[in-house]
Amino acid sequence: MPxxxxxxxxxxxxxxxxxxxxxxxxxxxxxxxxxGLPLLGPLLIGRFVDAALGGGSTHTLMRYAALFLLATLAGxxxxxxxxxxxxxxxxxxxxxxxxxxxxxxxxxxxxxxGDHSPGQLIERIDGDVDALTRFSSTAVLQLAGNALxxxxxxxxxxxIDWRAGLLIGLAAGVAVAILVRMRRIAVPYYDEERExxxxxxxxxxxxxxxxxxxxxxxxxxxxxHRLQHHSAAWWRTARRAAVWGDGGLVGASLAFSAGSVxxxxxxxxxxxxxxxxxxxxxxxxxxxxxxxxxxxxxSEQLSELQKAAAGTRRAARLFATEPTLVDxxxxxxxDGPLAVxxxxxxxxxxxxxxxxxxxxxxxxxxxxxxxxGRTGSGKTTLGRLxxxxxxxxxxxxxxxxxxxxxxxxxxxxxxxxxxxxEVEVFRTTVRDNLTLFGALDVSDDRLTEALDAVGLGxxxxxxxxxxxxxxxxxxxxxxxxxxxxxxxxxxxxPGLVVLDEASSRLDPVTEAGLAAATARLLAGRTAVVIAHxxxxxxxxxxxxxxxxxxxxxxxxxxxxxxxxxxxxARLVSAGLTGGVPR
Numbered sequence: 001m002p003x004x005x006x007x008x009x010x011x012x013x014x015x016x017x018x019x020x021x022x023x024x025x026x027x028x029x030x031x032x033x034x035x036g037l038p039l040l041g042p043l044l045i046g047r048f049v050d051a052a053l054g055g056g057s058t059h060t061l062m063r064y065a066a067l068f069l070l071a072t073l074a075g076x077x078x079x080x081x082x083x084x085x086x087x088x089x090x091x092x093x094x095x096x097x098x099x100x101x102x103x104x105x106x107x108x109x110x111x112x113x114g115d116h117s118p119g120q121l122i123e124r125i126d127g128d129v130d131a132l133t134r135f136s137s138t139a140v141l142q143l144a145g146n147a148l149x150x151x152x153x154x155x156x157x158x159x160i161d162w163r164a165g166l167l168i169g170l171a172a173g174v175a176v177a178i179l180v181r182m183r184r185i186a187v188p189y190y191d192e193e194r195e196x197x198x199x200x201x202x203x204x205x206x207x208x209x210x211x212x213x214x215x216x217x218x219x220x221x222x223x224x225h226r227l228q229h230h231s232a233a234w235w236r237t238a239r240r241a242a243v244w245g246d247g248g249l250v251g252a253s254l255a256f257s258a259g260s261v262x263x264x265x266x267x268x269x270x271x272x273x274x275x276x277x278x279x280x281x282x283x284x285x286x287x288x289x290x291x292x293x294x295x296x297x298x299s300e301q302l303s304e305l306q307k308a309a310a311g312t313r314r315a316a317r318l319f320a321t322e323p324t325l326v327d328x329x330x331x332x333x334x335d336g337p338l339a340v341x342x343x344x345x346x347x348x349x350x351x352x353x354x355x356x357x358x359x360x361x362x363x364x365x366x367x368x369x370x371x372x373g374r375t376g377s378g379k380t381t382l383g384r385l386x387x388x389x390x391x392x393x394x395x396x397x398x399x400x401x402x403x404x405x406x407x408x409x410x411x412x413x414x415x416x417x418x419x420x421x422e423v424e425v426f427r428t429t430v431r432d433n434l435t436l437f438g439a440l441d442v443s444d445d446r447l448t449e450a451l452d453a454v455g456l457g458x459x460x461x462x463x464x465x466x467x468x469x470x471x472x473x474x475x476x477x478x479x480x481x482x483x484x485x486x487x488x489x490x491x492x493x494p495g496l497v498v499l500d501e502a503s504s505r506l507d508p509v510t511e512a513g514l515a516a517a518t519a520r521l522l523a524g525r526t527a528v529v530i531a532h533x534x535x536x537x538x539x540x541x542x543x544x545x546x547x548x549x550x551x552x553x554x555x556x557x558x559x560x561x562x563x564x565x566x567x568x569a570r571l572v573s574a575g576l577t578g579g580v581p582r
Contacts, residue, residue, distance in 0.1 A: 110389050186241060193234070338399050340526060418497070
């Protein structure tokens with residue numbers, strides 16, 4: 001049995017419902033009326049039967065029939081209104097929850113994201129919320145409405161005869177106890193099922209992302225085996241969830257049937273003793289069935305309730321995960337090119353084995369630094385620390401004279417920019433790709449200027465709809481994608497730019513074409529250029545050589561290149577590329 005028995009945290013929902021208080025109150029009022037109308041049905045049927053047996057006129061019988069039809073139609077109409085209102089409310093709340101979950105996940109550090117695949121995140125943010133939305137859009141109101149209907153039925157039945165009301169209530173209580181008990185047992189199993197689904201989707205995302213490598217190396221059978229493994233695990237957990245989730249239905253059915261039979265028997269005895277009319281017996285029997293109907297509705301929605309409860313629990317766990325990088329309250333980073341200082345910086349991703357150790361560095365504003373070293377020397381880690389993707393374990397990183405731990409993430413992203421070798425081109429317009437869906441509030445003229453400045457003017461002129469042209473990732477070459485990323489950076493006008501092997505995947509001809517755009521991008525800014533290809537460092541002022549996480553050399557590029565005994569000169573002589581000599 002799953003070990004997780006943590007309670008459902010309803011605050012996940014109540015906090016998102018607060019802005020919808022008025023809509024919720026209006027919905028509840030309509031629901032009260034909609035659930036009250038079905039109580040008239042059995043009473044009108046009983047009156048109709050008594051009138052018919054007592055020789056009532058046709059007009060009287062037609063009046064009862066018309067009232068019954070009117071109550072039924074009005075109830076159905078209000079039920080449609082309740083459904084419409086509830087769906088609108090549920091989707092608003094669900095979308096608000098999705099947004100909050102997504103924002104919180106983005107605030108978590110990269111170590112957390114490294115332990116959770118994109119497929120798992122999709123399941124957490126969309127799959128769980130979708131289950132919750134489906135349930136709350138219809139089932140939750142059915143549960144609330146049917147609970148009101150059940151209570152109203154018991155009250156009216158008790159007014160007709162207290163013994164019959166007590167009998168109906170006893171049968172309903174036994175059924176509810178069975179259903180509640182089974183719900184408590186089944187929820188952890190549904191929680192486990194959602195976890196297995198997350199692992200399946202995460203594995204699928206990874207396999208699809210490496211499809212070309214799998215096919216080229218003949219690993220398709222292994223990928224299919226992994227799919228079968230996760231699918232079998234899903235089937236086993238789903239089976240356990242279904243067995244426990246539906247196991248209470250048999251017991252509840254017996255309780256309902258026994259209650260109806262006993263109520264009918266009691267009604268017949270009371271009628272023969274002259275205490276109840278035939279119409280009242282019919283009404284009580286209908287009430288005994290009517291109280292079971294809403295409880296059957298509850299049982300039919302039990303699986304959705306269990307999935308929603310599991311989704312709520314998992315959303316609460318995600319919200320409870322605290323980011324390790326906390327915004328500081330220090331001053332904003334200054335304008336213009338930024339100084340960079342590393343003071344005895346050491347960092348090892350929490351493993352206890354430093355990837356970089358004892359780094360001391362000072363860059364004056366406007367300096368361009370090339371960082372070189374073999375694979376695993378700590379180059380990318382240095383770039384990540386400058387971007388505060390992690391905090392140092394020892395020492396301090398200061399940009400513009402301010403410790404990055406004292407800054408806010410928003411201010412850091414405003415003044416420090418990065419371009420990596422993996423450029424994300426979104427399937428949306430050129431405008432949205434440049435402004436990141438409106439995160440940058442800039443005019444179309446500035447967008448055009450940025451594209452022209454990085455050399456994408458001819459490409460822009462060929463676009464069928466200009467900035468409104470929809471892009472797909474495969475429409476742009478690697479070089480064009482890099483230039484698009486350069487244009488994004490130009491629009492933010494940062495004081496420090498980190499280029500993390502931004503041209504390592506380009507052919508020499510395309511790389512040479514990027515030189516002018518790179519010079520335009522770095523002009524008037526401090527730059528840290530992490531590169532495998534030393535040819536990309538022809539325009540930098542200084543060189544820093546890393547070896548096993550330590551600085552073994554730092555100086556002006558021209559001076560190091562002219563010194564045959566320098567580490568940099570030996571790397572140039574070896575033609576280092578990709579971390580190995582060629």
